[in-house]
Structures are given as structure tokens and as C-alpha cells.
Amino acid sequence: MVAPKPFGVGFAALGSLAVALTLGHAACVESTSQTYGPGSTGAEAGATTGSGTSSFDKRALLASLGNLAATETASFADRALELEATTNxxxxxxxxxxxxxxxxxxxxxxxxxxRLEVMQYGPAAPSTIPGGxxxxxxxxxxxxxxxxxxxxxxxxxxxxxxxxxxxxxxxxxxxxxxxxxxxxxxxxxxxxxxxxxxxxxxxxxxxxxxxxxxxxxxxxxxxxxxxTAEQLSDAWAPTMGNFIGELSTPGSTYKSDPAKALDVVAYALLYLDTKTKDLKLAVPAGLASCATATCPEALELGQARLSKAAIRENLIGFQRVFHGGAPFDKEALGFDDWLDALGATELRAELAASIAAALAAIDAIEEEDLAETLKTQPKRVEDVHLAVRSILDLYKSQLVTVLDLHPPNDAPTDND
Amino acid sequence: MIERSLAQRLRARLDAPTDVAALVAFRVLFGLVVAAGALRFVLEGWVARCYLEPTFFFKYWGFSWVRAWPAWGMYLHVALVGVLGLAVAAGFFYRASAALLFLAFTYLELIDVTVYLNHYYLVSLLSLLLACMPLGQAYSLDVLRRPDHRLDAFPAWCTYLLRFQLGAVYIFAALTKMGTDWLLHAQPMQLWLSARSDLPIVGPYLGRFEVALAMSWAGFLYDFTIPLWLSWHRTRGLAYAAVCAFHAAVGVLFNIGMFPFIMTTGALVFFPSSWPRMIRASLRRRASSAGGPQVAEPATPSEAPRALAPRLGRIGLVLGGAFVVAQLALPLRHLAYPGSVLWSEQGMRWAWKVLVREKNGAVTYVVRKRDGRRELVEPRAYLTEAQAREMSGQPDLILQLAHHIGRDFAARGEGPVEVRAEARVSLNGRRPKLLVDPTVDLVTIEDGLGVARWIEPEPGEPPLRLKSLARSSR
Known part of the structure; x- marks a missing residue:
């Protein structure tokens, strides 16, 4: 991964315009709170396709994904205030x-x-990750x-x-x-x-x-x-910390390299692998690190009876990053558009279908909480695990290859 | 009689005295590159990432005894490599320094297979060759210490052996590229270049298939012919400029570390043995023509050398020959295995298969316990992220970890267990495919030189062809 030379002044100005226009397209997410829309930071749509050749603007994609995280964060900040009020x-x-x-x-x-758990890019991320x-x-x-x-x-x-x-x-x-x-x-x-x-x-x-x-x-x-939610929301907000700008027009955080910023975003999505698949599903379902047939005590949010909802929202968060917003929102710029621009339409369709299948698998569970499902129909939880694994098999093999993604802080050695 | 005459002529050719200048320059530059590489390794935090963070190391055949030192020992070891590089450069206790550099550097490589890089292997080989050559007996601290050991000429075999080694890297790198993925589908070049379509000026062109195809062919032709162009005096200058340009471009486009520096240094061995003196003389002429002080021309090899290196003995000849044969055979050993080496990886290492494939995968181990229960094990339970990523495309490493998982379960009182692997791997952007047979209990498989039947056949379809991608105009 190599840092490109900084763009000249003209490119920078046009880049800002691109960011501004893109945000206008990429702001459609389910939220009752603030949505960063046109004029927030500026952008243009990042992908255009034609016969044989297509163009794709990674900075516009980053702006879209930054906007997504910012909008979700603002939504969470509103709910955190409500939680504070009710607990008071x-x-x-x-x-x-x-x-x-x-x-x-x-x-x-x-x-x-x-949903934000899979969007741990930017200020929410660990400080060992650029921007975290x-x-x-x-x-x-x-x-x-x-x-x-x-x-x-x-x-x-x-x-x-x-x-x-x-x-x-x-x-x-x-x-x-x-x-x-x-x-x-x-x-x-x-x-x-x-x-x-x-x-x-x-x-x-x-x-x-x-x-x-x-x-x-x-x-x-x-x-x-x-x-902390307010701090996080402010860090993203274009009028405050403007991390959307930092992400989409990377400065020192990502060494002026959109590829490095995209690596951070892409690898944040692997929360679905290490946490959702392995900890939230495999362990409780008795597929890993569980001495008995099932381990319901290992469920996340068991007391709040949100274990199923948590997995579902993780998948929705993943889906939104993949599509850049809601799957039906054709304007939102996501990884799917990048794949399309590269001509990897089959991979894009397969991934989209895998995500939808995983959501269908979790929705097929009738119980509100997985503890009950583990008692009566543990196979259902295994099915969800398998469906999530299918997403990740594609993601970790073909997608990272086609998009040339690397873990942040990669290059523990050189690459020959 | 004729044969003897040929042997004698060969010996005479190998023992012919050559100017020390070029090889001394190579010694100095090589030592400095090694020292810089060691310093970089520490500064980048790679000592911790490669040797301290892992709890499991993949071993080479016959080298399972090689262990990582404790943290202080690892830092000391890498520091020692740097110091030995400087010692080689300065010609300070040269033979011992070069031999120790070979041992110390190779030890680092042997600790964990996932650290393997072709250019690390090249450094090991070059340091071994240097340890066998009398390059410390001219322009060195050793000569200052013991002037009677000074040599005025080195035997020609030193230059020939280094040229052979560097030439082998290029030629075998070219042979590896002789496949449809590289030459017909421009993969993985197009994958890599498309990812760099944001680069200013050249970026929009890098995403084009034709550019990727042209660069694939250029890379192949470059590797295949550059030893020839460097060897021919008429093209040498231009060829070296091409070497510098090629490695500069590769260094900018790909994360390839010290490789460009090693190769541009190495290519100097193709120059005449007096090239440093020629440059110095040229500089002096320029200085004098510009009005500087007149300085006498330095000694050249045309003057009779006062002290020559001892002739290459029979043992030396045999060992040198064996080295050459081994270096020709190792890169070709993949021909003994069916299928694509890029997929099976049988014959991949120590074969100069440099930057020829992009491979990523998702691996999950399925452990079946005595009671019939199934447990899924993710590689990250045992490996660092970098190790897991390297392992995912290499069947022998998948096998090694399967054995380790089996031993680990046994040690926890849950053995014996069966361990299978579900490894879905994408080669050069193809749809992921199973790399190893998921029905085979890998614990029962011993790694070896034989054909690994437990490795699945490579995918039949061509690699993904990307659309020509340009950064959107602004």
C-alpha cells in the first residue's frame, strides 16, 4: 500500500466538491436524528459506469461511509440522552x-x-487504529x-x-x-x-x-x-470535529491515502467475524469454547433479552456499510458500488444475497431472545452462524482480494 | 586430454584475477543495506509483531528446534544483524562477520515460516556467498589491522557466483510469470494497479486492463532479459537505468520493502570489476577540466596485482558447483508436482516466485472430539492476524496448525481429536474455492515432499477480469 502524492490545489478543491455532492446522495439511513445531508461537507457521486471503462471515487465512498457512521452516531447520541433522562x-x-x-x-x-459496533472506524475505534x-x-x-x-x-x-x-x-x-x-x-x-x-x-x-x-x-x-456519545457525535459532525472530512479527504491520519482509510473501514466490518460470528453465535450455540451442548450464559445482552436483536443490528450495520446505506437506496455509495465499478457484479450480488440470507436466518427465529431458542431449537442458531460465516468467507477471500484491502497497521513484513 | 584441457581452462577462468573495486563496492553496499534493513525492522515495530506477539510459530522441516528468544534477545539478535551488516561493509573481521550474518539472518527467517520473503532468502544466500569470498582483504578495516593480508585482486569466480545468483532470481522470477494468469489475464497485476487508480497523473491509467497487461508483459520480459542486458557492455548502462527505474516503480507501487535496494545493489555485480575506479576517474577528469587540482590516475587492474587470492581448491569447486546445482534445482522442483504451484504452493518457497499471486482466504478448523462432538476453531485462537492471513493460502501451514490444534486438545485432555480444515481461498480474484479436502483428518497427514493429495485441485475458471477503472474526473 503506497501513499499517493498529495493532490494539487485544484484537485483538492474539486475533491471537496465531490465530498459535498456525495453526501447529498448518501444520507438515507433510518434515523430520527440528524442526518448529514447536502452541504455538510460536499461530494459527488463516486461511481459512474459505462461500457468497458468505469470510474470510481474512493474519497466519495469514504464520505458516504463517514456520513453513515456520523448519522448513526448522532442517532445514538439522541438515544443516549433519552437513556440519561429516564435513568435520572x-x-x-x-x-x-x-x-x-x-x-x-x-x-x-x-x-x-x-449497528455502530460494525462501524468502528474513526473516533470510536481503538487508538491503535489510525483515527481511533x-x-x-x-x-x-x-x-x-x-x-x-x-x-x-x-x-x-x-x-x-x-x-x-x-x-x-x-x-x-x-x-x-x-x-x-x-x-x-x-x-x-x-x-x-x-x-x-x-x-x-x-x-x-x-x-x-x-x-x-x-x-x-x-x-x-x-x-x-x-x-461520550456526544463526544463521538461531535467528532464526526462536519461543523465540529468533522471526521467525515478527515476520512474522505484523508490528511495525516491516513497519510493522505484513501486506500488506508478504506482499509480501516473494511477491517472494522470484521467485527462481524470476531465478535458476532465467534462470540455471539458460535460459543452460545456450543460450536466453540463451550463445554456443554449449548452455552446460553455466553449470550451477549442475555439479561436485557437483546441477544437476537444485537446480532440482527450487527448485520444491518454491516449491510449498510456494504450498501452505503439502506440496500434499496441506489444513491448511497458503498462497497457494492465499488465492486460494480470494478465489474465484480457477481461478487457484489453474492455478498448482498449472503447478507440478506443471514438476516432472513435470524428473522426466522421466533423467540425474542436466543436463550429460549438455544433450549428448543439450537439448530436455528447454528443456521445463523453458518449464514454469517458464508458472508465472511466471501468477504475475507474474494472481496479483500478484488478490492486489495489490507489490515490497518499491516506490513509487519514486506510483501514479496 | 581435451576434457582436461577444458577443465583447466575453466579453472583458469574462475581463478583469473579481477580488480577488487567492484566487489568491495558490492560488499560495502550490501552490508549497509542489511544494516538499514535491520534498523528499519526495529523502528517499524516488526520485532514485536513477528517474533514476540505470536504464541505459535510455523516451522520449517528439520528446523523445529529454532525458537524465538525472549524480547531482549530478539532485539539483541536483530541489532546484531545490523552490526554484522556494518562489519561486513567495513570489512571488520570480515569472514567471521559474514558467516555470522548468514547464521543470524537465517535464524531469524527460520523462526516462523510466515515471515518468509524472497528477498530475505536472497540476503541469506548472498551473505553465505560473501562469507566464502575473500572480499574483506581489500579496502577494509581488516587490511588496516593486518596489511599483509591485503589482496590486490580477487578471483573471478566471486563475481561469476554473484552474477549467477542474481541472474537466477530474475530468470526464475520470469519463468514463474509464464502462465495464463500473468500473461493473458494480467492478474494479479490488474488487481494491484486498480487499487492504485487514485495516484496522481498515472492513477487513471493504472486501472486500465491494457495497462495491466502491458505491465505484466513488461515485468516478464524485464525479468527474463535483464541479466542479458546487464551482461552485455553495450546495453549495460541503459539496462542499469532500467533496473533503477523498474525497482523504483515497484517500490512505489507495491509494499516491497528492501527488495528494490537489494536488487539495485546486486545488479552492480554485472558491471566490469573496475567500475568504481572508472567512476572515480571520470569524476576526477570532470573536476580537473573544471579547473580543479590535477590528481594522478589511480591504479587499475591492468597493472600487475601484487597479491592474488589463493586459487579455488577442489573442495571449493565442488561446493560451488553443488550450490549452483541446488540453486537451479530448487526453483524448478514445483515441476514434480501436479497442478499450479500458485495454488498448491508445493515448490513455492526458495524458488523466486516473486509477487506472482494474490491469495486470500477464510479458514475454519473443525475439530471432532472423542465423544463425537464438533468444535469450530478459528486460526486467530493461535495466530496473530498477520500469521493467519499468510497461513490462509498455504496448505502446508494449514496442515501444521491442524497438527498443533490436535496436540493442544490432547494436552487439555480432550484428545485424540480429528482436525479438518474448511479453507476457502480466492486466487487472483477468482471465486473462493476449497483449498484442502475438508473430509480429510489432517492430524493423520504428515507433511512431506510427496504430492499432497489432500490439497484440492486449483480452480478451473480464469481469474476475474476487472473493468478498466479510472478515478472519476473532477
């Missing part, structure tokens, strides 16, 4: 109705977040979740303010901790009998105050999530 109400008055409202707000926020600022883990550190640690924190009751919670480890805050705090009704804890909170009686002593403590803790955790 719950903390002030921990009633069942307020708890249900907070839970609903959590579900709404988490569904959007699960570690913001994702501050919002949701899964699979680094420690339910016992959350219960230990409850006994300390040190979370009256978000500031008090902020210095704590990632696994006792964020959406992971919030799931435990909002969806655990039991009076027991997740720690073993020898744990100090059990041996010292610390847990037993808070039994009466448990709902109130959980509510206060949840309010602080939700406030921190909302703050």
Missing part, C-alpha cells in the same frame, strides 16, 4: 414504571449501538463485562455523580454495567461465595437499598454514556 427519573423515584421506561430507553439505545480514540469502549466495553465487579461497586455506593464513576474501570461502567443495573431484579449477586461482599456481609447489608442504589448507579453510568 428512575434515580429520583425508583418505581416499576420508571424502571420500565429506562429499560425501554436502554433497548432503543442498544439497538442503534449494535478509544471512545467505543467507554460506551460499551463488551466482551469486557464483569457483573460481579458491578455488584461490588454497588456495595460501595460511590456513584452519586458521573464524576465519581468516571475514573472506574471500563467494565463497571458503560452500557455493559447498565444492563446489569437495569435488568437485574434479583437480590443475589454475581460474585462467588468466597467473595468479600458475601463473606463480610456487605451485600446483605444493602438488600433494602438495592433498587435505589442500582438506580443511582445507572443514572451516573447513563450520564457518562451520553457524554
Amino acid at each position: 427519573v428512575l434515580a429520583a423515584e425508583p418505581t416499576a414504571a420508571h424502571l420500565e421506561a429506562a429499560r425501554e430507553a436502554y433497548r432503543d439505545a442498544m439497538k442503534v449501538w449494535q 480514540r478509544d471512545l467505543r469502549d467507554a460506551i460499551y466495553a463488551w466482551p469486557s463485562i464483569n457483573r460481579c465487579a458491578v455488584d461490588q461497586e454497588l456495595t460501595k455506593d460511590e456513584h452519586a455523580t458521573p464524576e465519581a464513576l468516571a475514573p472506574k474501570l471500563l467494565n463497571v461502567r458503560g452500557l455493559g454495567a447498565l444492563e446489569r443495573l437495569l435488568f437485574d431484579d434479583s437480590s443475589s449477586n454475581a460474585c462467588g461465595a468466597p467473595n468479600a461482599i458475601n463473606t463480610t456481609g456487605a451485600w446483605a447489608s444493602i438488600a433494602d437499598d438495592l433498587p435505589a442504589r442500582r438506580a443511582r448507579y445507572a443514572a451516573s453510568a447513563a450520564a457518562l454514556v451520553a457524554r
Whole structure:
């Protein structure tokens, strides 16, 4: 991968125009919140095809994908604010109705977040990835979740303010901790009998105050999530951090090379491989690292009963990046347009069909949560795993070859 | 009688004295390139990525005893390679330095197969050859230490052997390109060039099929003929300019590291043995014609050398011959196997199959336990991302990891297990196809020199032909 020379002034000006026009086309995503549309950063449609020769503008693609992430992030930030508001109400008055409202707000926020999980390019990404600022883990550190640690924190009751919670480890805050705090009704804890909170009686002593403590803790955790979500949204917004601009007209972050930025985007999609396929599906289905027939305890978001929704939203996020937006949106520029421009229409169609098949497989599961499916029809979960694997087999073999994609920070050695 | 005469003539030719200048220049440049490469390896963080992060290393046949050192040891080892490169350049304890460089550099290569690169292999071979040559006995710190060891001429076999080695790289690289993918379908060239269609000025042209086809043919013809053009005095200058231009272009377009530097340095061995003196003389003439001080011409090889290297002994001749035969046979060994070497990889390494294929795959191991239960194992459970990517297209590495997985399950008390691999691989942009037979329990397969029947036949269809792609006009 080689950094092209910087474009001249004329190219840069035209590039900005291209970005602006593209955003006008690429903003159609399901969201109730802000959509970055025409004039946000500027663009033109990136792909034109004709007989024999076609043209494709990677910077326009990046602008489209940046816009997608920005729009989803803004949508999540809105929901995080709603979650903060509902948990504040719950903390002030921990009633069942307020708890249900907070839970609903959590579900709404988490569904959007699960789409963003596959869009970990830009500020959400780990700081080891170009452009990354570690913001994702501050919002949701899964699979680094420690339910016992959350219960230990409850006994300390040190979370009256978000500031008090902020210095704590990632696994006792964020959406992971919030799931435990909002969806655990039991009076027991997740720690073993020898744990100090059990041996010292610390847990037993808070039994009466448990709902109130959980509510206060949840309010602080939700406030921190909302703050980070705002930070993330601002980082993307054209009028603020404008990471859309950084992505689509790469500067120092991507060494002025759109290919490097596309590598980052493409490899963020492999969340579907390492997390969705392997951790969310293979382990619970008993296909990997599971000592029993199935391992429902390994399901993500089991307490919130969102394990199925999480996988579905991951697939939708993947689909949106692939298509640049909704699959039916022909204006949105995505990887499918890039493949089309290259003439790899068969691969494009096959990938689109694979994604649709995986979505159909998850939608074929009637139960709301996969824990029930694993009890009654574990084969259904295996089917979803197989369908997701089919996507990734194509993606990791032919797609990365045709588009010449490389892992970010690649080149541990030279390439001959 | 005639045969003896031919042998004598050959010996005389091999032992003929040649000016030391060119080989000294090669020694210095080679040592510096190695030192720079070692420094770069450390600065890029590759010591950690290649040797410290992996928990499993792929081994070469007979070299499973080679182990990575602890972190401090690995950094020390790479630093030692750099220092030895400098020592070779300076001619400081030259023979020992060159021999140690060969051992130290080769050890690094042997730690993990996924680190294999053709130009690393070339560095190993060149350092081995240098260790066998008396190149430290002129213009070196060794000569300053022990002036009585100074040589005024090197035997010609040194130059011939280096020319042979460099020529072999080019010729076998060309032979590898003699396939329909490269010459007819312009793949993987078109895949690589299309990805660079954003480059300014040339970018829009790089996405065109005709350009990819022309560059494929140019690359093939370049590799096939450049040793000839470099050897012929009339074309040498132009050919070397082509070498520089070619490797500069390859260096810019592809992530190929030190290879261009090694090859442009190596190509200098095709020049006359006095080329450095000729350049110096030319520079002096220019300086004097520009009004500078008059300086006497340096000694040239036409003057009788005072000290010659010892003649090549019989053992040396045999070893040199064996080296040549091995270097001719190794790159051709793939002919003993059916199918495409680019797919089966049988005969791929140590054969100068440089940048001839683009291969990516998705591999999942299916482990069947004693109780009949099936467990899926992803390579990343054992490998770094870079290792997994390298392994995905190489059947023998897929086999090695299968054995390791089998041993790992056994060590955890879950063995014996059957291990199968589902590896879907795309070669030069083709639809992914199974690389190894998914019904074969790989634990029962031993790697060897025989034909690997467990490797699936290569795909029958031609590679994907991309549309000519140009960056959209703005």
C-alpha cells in the first residue's frame, strides 16, 4: 500500500466538491436524528459506469461511509440522552414504571449501538487504529463485562455523580454495567461465595437499598454514556470535529491515502467475524469454547433479552456499510458500488444475497431472545452462524482480494 | 586430454584475477543495506509483531528446534544483524562477520515460516556467498589491522557466483510469470494497479486492463532479459537505468520493502570489476577540466596485482558447483508436482516466485472430539492476524496448525481429536474455492515432499477480469 502524492490545489478543491455532492446522495439511513445531508461537507457521486471503462471515487465512498457512521452516531447520541433522562427519573423515584421506561430507553439505545459496533472506524475505534480514540469502549466495553465487579461497586455506593464513576474501570461502567443495573431484579449477586461482599456481609447489608442504589448507579453510568456519545457525535459532525472530512479527504491520519482509510473501514466490518460470528453465535450455540451442548450464559445482552436483536443490528450495520446505506437506496455509495465499478457484479450480488440470507436466518427465529431458542431449537442458531460465516468467507477471500484491502497497521513484513 | 584441457581452462577462468573495486563496492553496499534493513525492522515495530506477539510459530522441516528468544534477545539478535551488516561493509573481521550474518539472518527467517520473503532468502544466500569470498582483504578495516593480508585482486569466480545468483532470481522470477494468469489475464497485476487508480497523473491509467497487461508483459520480459542486458557492455548502462527505474516503480507501487535496494545493489555485480575506479576517474577528469587540482590516475587492474587470492581448491569447486546445482534445482522442483504451484504452493518457497499471486482466504478448523462432538476453531485462537492471513493460502501451514490444534486438545485432555480444515481461498480474484479436502483428518497427514493429495485441485475458471477503472474526473 503506497501513499499517493498529495493532490494539487485544484484537485483538492474539486475533491471537496465531490465530498459535498456525495453526501447529498448518501444520507438515507433510518434515523430520527440528524442526518448529514447536502452541504455538510460536499461530494459527488463516486461511481459512474459505462461500457468497458468505469470510474470510481474512493474519497466519495469514504464520505458516504463517514456520513453513515456520523448519522448513526448522532442517532445514538439522541438515544443516549433519552437513556440519561429516564435513568435520572428512575434515580429520583425508583418505581416499576420508571424502571420500565429506562429499560425501554436502554433497548432503543442498544439497538442503534449494535449497528455502530460494525462501524468502528474513526473516533470510536481503538487508538491503535489510525483515527481511533478509544471512545467505543467507554460506551460499551463488551466482551469486557464483569457483573460481579458491578455488584461490588454497588456495595460501595460511590456513584452519586458521573464524576465519581468516571475514573472506574471500563467494565463497571458503560452500557455493559447498565444492563446489569437495569435488568437485574434479583437480590443475589454475581460474585462467588468466597467473595468479600458475601463473606463480610456487605451485600446483605444493602438488600433494602438495592433498587435505589442500582438506580443511582445507572443514572451516573447513563450520564457518562451520553457524554461520550456526544463526544463521538461531535467528532464526526462536519461543523465540529468533522471526521467525515478527515476520512474522505484523508490528511495525516491516513497519510493522505484513501486506500488506508478504506482499509480501516473494511477491517472494522470484521467485527462481524470476531465478535458476532465467534462470540455471539458460535460459543452460545456450543460450536466453540463451550463445554456443554449449548452455552446460553455466553449470550451477549442475555439479561436485557437483546441477544437476537444485537446480532440482527450487527448485520444491518454491516449491510449498510456494504450498501452505503439502506440496500434499496441506489444513491448511497458503498462497497457494492465499488465492486460494480470494478465489474465484480457477481461478487457484489453474492455478498448482498449472503447478507440478506443471514438476516432472513435470524428473522426466522421466533423467540425474542436466543436463550429460549438455544433450549428448543439450537439448530436455528447454528443456521445463523453458518449464514454469517458464508458472508465472511466471501468477504475475507474474494472481496479483500478484488478490492486489495489490507489490515490497518499491516506490513509487519514486506510483501514479496 | 581435451576434457582436461577444458577443465583447466575453466579453472583458469574462475581463478583469473579481477580488480577488487567492484566487489568491495558490492560488499560495502550490501552490508549497509542489511544494516538499514535491520534498523528499519526495529523502528517499524516488526520485532514485536513477528517474533514476540505470536504464541505459535510455523516451522520449517528439520528446523523445529529454532525458537524465538525472549524480547531482549530478539532485539539483541536483530541489532546484531545490523552490526554484522556494518562489519561486513567495513570489512571488520570480515569472514567471521559474514558467516555470522548468514547464521543470524537465517535464524531469524527460520523462526516462523510466515515471515518468509524472497528477498530475505536472497540476503541469506548472498551473505553465505560473501562469507566464502575473500572480499574483506581489500579496502577494509581488516587490511588496516593486518596489511599483509591485503589482496590486490580477487578471483573471478566471486563475481561469476554473484552474477549467477542474481541472474537466477530474475530468470526464475520470469519463468514463474509464464502462465495464463500473468500473461493473458494480467492478474494479479490488474488487481494491484486498480487499487492504485487514485495516484496522481498515472492513477487513471493504472486501472486500465491494457495497462495491466502491458505491465505484466513488461515485468516478464524485464525479468527474463535483464541479466542479458546487464551482461552485455553495450546495453549495460541503459539496462542499469532500467533496473533503477523498474525497482523504483515497484517500490512505489507495491509494499516491497528492501527488495528494490537489494536488487539495485546486486545488479552492480554485472558491471566490469573496475567500475568504481572508472567512476572515480571520470569524476576526477570532470573536476580537473573544471579547473580543479590535477590528481594522478589511480591504479587499475591492468597493472600487475601484487597479491592474488589463493586459487579455488577442489573442495571449493565442488561446493560451488553443488550450490549452483541446488540453486537451479530448487526453483524448478514445483515441476514434480501436479497442478499450479500458485495454488498448491508445493515448490513455492526458495524458488523466486516473486509477487506472482494474490491469495486470500477464510479458514475454519473443525475439530471432532472423542465423544463425537464438533468444535469450530478459528486460526486467530493461535495466530496473530498477520500469521493467519499468510497461513490462509498455504496448505502446508494449514496442515501444521491442524497438527498443533490436535496436540493442544490432547494436552487439555480432550484428545485424540480429528482436525479438518474448511479453507476457502480466492486466487487472483477468482471465486473462493476449497483449498484442502475438508473430509480429510489432517492430524493423520504428515507433511512431506510427496504430492499432497489432500490439497484440492486449483480452480478451473480464469481469474476475474476487472473493468478498466479510472478515478472519476473532477
